[in-house]
Amino acid sequence: MQNYRIAAIPGDGIGREVIGAGLSALDAVSRRTGRFTISVEEFAWGSEFYKSHGVMMPRDGLKQLRRFDAIYFGAVGSPDVPDHVSLWGLRLAICQGFDQYANVRPVRILPGIPSPLRGKGAGDLDWVIVRENSEGEYSGHGGRSHRRMRHEVATETAVFTREGIERIMRFAFQLARKRKARHLTIVTKSNAQRHGMVMWDKIADEVAADFPDVRRDRMLVDAMTVRMTLEPESLDTIVASNLHGDILSDLAGALAGSLGIAPTANIDPENRSPSMFEPIHGSAFDIAGKGIANPIAAIWAACQLLEHLGENGAASELMLAIEEVCAAGVRTPDVGGNATTEEVASAVIDNIRDANS
């Protein structure tokens, strides 16, 4: 029987609560299918680790992770560690270190989850946002000098390479091609960002020539927020730069009901390194320890992990369990319910165990 090795990094705040729920769901679905087993090694890296070691993960952290089939990540960020230190020291260090250049963010209104969009419910919003995950505004280029002087200066350089754009564009077109609508919306800000973003548009046109069966259109990122809100059914697959994709997917999560249900996959499409799966949300210290964090995003991310491993049947079973539990009204407070993290996770696990038995 196939055994998959998963590295779990719960990280900070509610990351620890939702990853526990997701691992239980993974265990339940692997037992139910009887086709594979999962062995999990947990890494206590994050802000607590930083406070005692001065680094978010050990120097050889990537080397330790490389031997796994996938990484299951919780959240990063703590009130007493600067956010740029915690983010760059762990999550971005893994994404960049493993060149996980495709960040895939499915967004749907799940049955039973209220959306803030007037008159919209399950089925009315079904998108996949592909966020470029290795360069752009998050390249890490820039610097700060003349500190504490009147002419103190900081630069944050957005780096766009032909290779980086071409590979994410090709990935997005391929993904769009697999979906029913076969429609890709390319988001830029090429009226104002007249170098990198104009190159995005140019390379999108070039790559599109290889995908005549995929309908495409272009949006400026500001206008895109309006279209997402007012005409959600006009969108399907969306590709955007690192920062634009980050912002749009938070909006998307909120429009689908809550960031608490939004998952994400950091993929190395060439499989040179393990890919990483996580909820979009951060550590949410305001609710950490209260037992009310929504585990659905983390469990949905576990579905993405299973799909990536080629366990599509198990991924579908787990997704169906999520949908049935939401539809049955077992919901945490962020989506209008009063269930706890544990109650939602238990309902998903019971649903998997009871399926067709």
Ligand code: GGG
């Ligand atoms: N689970 C995702 C997470 O912890 N995100 C924290 C964060 O601030 N991310 C910024 C980003 O995605 O660029």
